[in-house]
Amino acid sequence: MAESGDMHPEAEAIKELGANPVGGSRDIHCLTIIGQVEGHMILPPQNKTTKYEHVLPQLVAVEQDPNIKGLLLLLNTVGGDVEAGLAIAEIIASMSKPTVSVVLGGGHSIGVPIAVSADYSFIAATATMTVHPIRLSGVVVGVPQSLEYLDKMQDRVVNFVVQNSRVKYDRFRELMFRMGELARDAGTILVGKDAVKEGLIDEVGGLKDAISKLRAIIRSRDKPSVNGHKILPPAPSSPAERRFSRRRKGG
Amino acid sequence: MLYTVMPVEQVMSSPEWQTQDVSYSEARIKGKTVLVGYRQGSSPWVERVISTDPFDYLDERWQPGTVVAAHGLF
Numbered sequence: 001m002a003e004s005g006d007m008h009p010e011a012e013a014i015k016e017l018g019a020n021p022v023g024g025s026r027d028i029h030c031l032t033i034i035g036q037v038e039g040h041m042i043l044p045p046q047n048k049t050t051k052y053e054h055v056l057p058q059l060v061a062v063e064q065d066p067n068i069k070g071l072l073l074l075l076n077t078v079g080g081d082v083e084a085g086l087a088i089a090e091i092i093a094s095m096s097k098p099t100v101s102v103v104l105g106g107g108h109s110i111g112v113p114i115a116v117s118a119d120y121s122f123i124a125a126t127a128t129m130t131v132h133p134i135r136l137s138g139v140v141v142g143v144p145q146s147l148e149y150l151d152k153m154q155d156r157v158v159n160f161v162v163q164n165s166r167v168k169y170d171r172f173r174e175l176m177f178r179m180g181e182l183a184r185d186a187g188t189i190l191v192g193k194d195a196v197k198e199g200l201i202d203e204v205g206g207l208k209d210a211i212s213k214l215r216a217i218i219r220s221r222d223k224p225s226v227n228g229h230k231i232l233p234p235a236p237s238s239p240a241e242r243r244f245s246r247r248r249k250g251g
Numbered sequence: 252m253l254y255t256v257m258p259v260e261q262v263m264s265s266p267e268w269q270t271q272d273v274s275y276s277e278a279r280i281k282g283k284t285v286l287v288g289y290r291q292g293s294s295p296w297v298e299r300v301i302s303t304d305p306f307d308y309l310d311e312r313w314q315p316g317t318v319v320a321a322h323g324l325f
Binding site: 029036039043044045046047051053054057058060061062064065078079080081082083085106108109110130132134135136137153157185 | 252253254255256257259262263264265273299300302305306307308309314315
């Protein structure tokens, strides 16, 4: 460990623990979803984690901060806790501010719903997304209810992805249970444009594309004002309508 | 329930050298309640802030991993 006090505080924070300053006066808030999405258990320290108890209130603050016009999500995650991941995905999907996600490196497992939760999604040409079944580990009670529980958990993920992207329910389950592609598991690895072809992600692109798209969405929502009063865009009347409009992203 | 491409045994393993002497305690710093982590030979860091004000979670001083002493919080 380096001795503290010799380095600039921000530099030390980055060097020692990978912490990166956020906030500031910029109008785009950048949120990184990295490593394991940590849920109800603190994971052992060799894991790089994204802590949901920190991300959720941060998103609440982003939603309320008048200086923040849009949210840019950078994903490089191997997955993690189902409920924590879905919680993050749901709160992003329900935000009123423009959101754009970029999958860099990997957006696997529970990273898939988080990636599709944004208004518009990008994937780097070399990035991958692994779609595979949820597993139960440890002692499992050998009753039919265990299987039903597992299926229900899986359906929560599948339904969210289907409602927030262009992929069809049957197709997503087909990708999830495909045999022969992964060495130790069922499932599919989607590389860059494959994820776009399957309808999970909107476009292959990187940072420049993501920021341009985010700025475009911000501009499109900045309606002209009449007599100093801003004309607010009509809010979707129901969650179903909102999700339908989300599925026609980019339009 | 974990949904990850990493083997569960790898996620849950904890080498002894990484877990030894790590301790956590709640502290009151600059009027905020903060969970502080500490390992022998290193500076204490912010594990998480405990606050009902969402804007505390945008404050860079309270980001997880922030070195407490380096930010002049003590």
